[in-house]
Amino acid sequence: MRPALFTIGYQQAAHPELIALLKDKGIALLADIRARAQSRKPGFSKSNLATSLVEEGIAYRHFPAIGTPPEGRAAARAGDLETLRRIYSGQLELPEALAAMAELRALAQEQRTCLLCYCRDASKCHRHLLVEAILEDFDVTDLVPGLN
Numbered sequence: 001m002r003p004a005l006f007t008i009g010y011q012q013a014a015h016p017e018l019i020a021l022l023k024d025k026g027i028a029l030l031a032d033i034r035a036r037a038q039s040r041k042p043g044f045s046k047s048n049l050a051t052s053l054v055e056e057g058i059a060y061r062h063f064p065a066i067g068t069p070p071e072g073r074a075a076a077r078a079g080d081l082e083t084l085r086r087i088y089s090g091q092l093e094l095p096e097a098l099a100a101m102a103e104l105r106a107l108a109q110e111q112r113t114c115l116l117c118y119c120r121d122a123s124k125c126h127r128h129l130l131v132e133a134i135l136e137d138f139d140v141t142d143l144v145p146g147l148n
Contacts, residue, residue: 005108005138007127011120013145015043019056021145028111029059031104033130034118035067059111063104065096067117068126076124088126092133101134108138120144 006025010018022030030053037046050060068076068084069091075083091097107113119125122142131140 002137002139003109004112005131005135005140006112006114006143007122007131007140008114008116008143008145009118009120009122009125009127010039010041010044010116010145011118013120015041015049015052017145019052019058021143021148022053022058022114023056025114025141025143025148026112027058027114029061029107029113030116031107031113032060032062032116033066033104033127034062034116035064035069035073037062037064039118061104061107063100065094065100066092066104066130072126076119076126079124081124084126085129088129089133092130101130105134108135114143 006027008018039045043049043052046062053060068088072084072087072091075087092101115127115130117125117127122128
């Protein structure tokens, strides 16, 4: 049986809605795969998010080494998925990214995990590229707050 993996973007989500969806899906670990875990959206910066998740019984881990570098985020915002793919594949070759990917994969095999970043649509985001790189043997469900 293939292990389950979830992904979620908080782009159009409210903080309580996202937490409720994670709880509803039985998520044990939220793996934050943003390069910088800061947000202008209330509740989505690293310390606020981690605190609220732990209060709800969900573990939080930040994996900045497998986040998208600034030029990759700019390509994603512009809808230039080929440039995003090229930049992000280079990011994933870095030693610190390789170590983070190995750790994330091991954690995801042990507990129900959800990858978090900003982008609502996983197909236009580095989340799907990370899944392609190291998590293809998982059953992946992309959660969309307000739709799931």
